[in-house]
Amino acid sequence: MFLHRNVSGAALLLAAALGGCSAGEDLVATGAVSLGRVESQHGRVTWVEARRRGGGTDVTGGLVRGEGSTHRVNGHVDVALLDAEGRLVRSVQTPEMHVRPSRPGHGLRQSRFAARLPVAAADGSRLRVTYHPGPPCGDGGP
Numbered sequence: 190m191f192l193h194r195n196v197s198g199a200a201l202l203l204a205a206a207l208g209g210c211s212a213g214e215d216l217v218a219t220g221a222v223s224l225g226r227v228e229s230q231h232g233r234v235t236w237v238e239a240r241r242r243g244g245g246t247d248v249t250g251g252l253v254r255g256e257g258s259t260h261r262v263n264g265h266v267d268v269a270l271l272d273a274e275g276r277l278v279r280s281v282q283t284p285e286m287h288v289r290p291s292r293p294g295h296g297l298r299q300s301r302f303a304a305r306l307p308v309a310a311a312d313g314s315r316l317r318v319t320y321h322p323g324p325p326c327g328d329g330g331p
């Protein structure tokens with residue numbers, strides 16, 4: 190079990206050390222980008238951070254599986270960037286990943302995901318983050 194805040198801090202330092210581009214602030218924390226989490230019985234996205242970097246946007250977050258979801262072990266996350274009017278700008282999917290099951294009495298067991306949008310999120314845009322069980326569903330477009 191790791192502490193995601195420490196991990197993202199380390200990733201931020203690494204990005205700053207490697208690139209000429211300064212890693213930006215978390216757009217979700219500053220309110221530049223609003224967040225729409227789509228919950229389902231299969232899983233719930235617990236936190237999301239988004240940072241502009243190198244002309245794109247790095248999106249990281251955590252998710253937990255739904256209480257009743259015990260039969261699927263793997264899943265993926267769809268990340269969609271919408272403009273201020275709600276039109277789809279770009280969407281990406283993570284590869285299929287292991288998602289830890291939640292067990293009664295053990296609290297929330299978080300899994301971490303990361304995706305990179307090839308465009309920089311504009312102020313006022315929205316991120317919609319959805320967990321789907323199974324392999325990437327192919328509805329994300331190019």
Ligand SMILES: [Zn+2]
Binds near residue numbers: 266282321325326327
């Ligand atoms: Zn999907």
